[in-house]
């Protein structure tokens with residue numbers, strides 16, 4: 001029996017078979033992509049043209065901050081980052097596998113979206129949460 005994994009955010013989708021992914025909403029008129037459901041495109045104003053789309057797992061670092069103080073139980077320091085995905089969507093999350101040292105973190109560096117347990121959090125039924133993180137792209 002396998003435990004169910006719950007997404008930490010609504011736009012993280014966990015298919016029954018296959019890899020988790022981030023979901024965006026794409027405008028059928030102008031192709032702009034947004035996080036979160038909406039009925040009107042905030043770029044071109046088209047109404048009811050939105051459909052869901054699977055977001056890229058690749059992007060580049062747009063901005064970050066190193067967090068030294070957080071809630072009890074959260075390991076610090078960690079790197080809170082904003083990443084521009086290849087689809088043009090900006091998304092916030094934690095950058096992992098990187099030293100929290102500004103001299104080691106480069107703006108525009110390529111990152112991959114990875115999925116992992118959310119810090120051991122569980123709900124009352126013992127289900128664990130799945131979250132997403134950014135990590136520096138392995139050069140290949």
Ligand SMILES: [Zn+2]
Pocket residue numbers: 027028029030031032041042043044045046
């Ligand atoms: Zn649009």
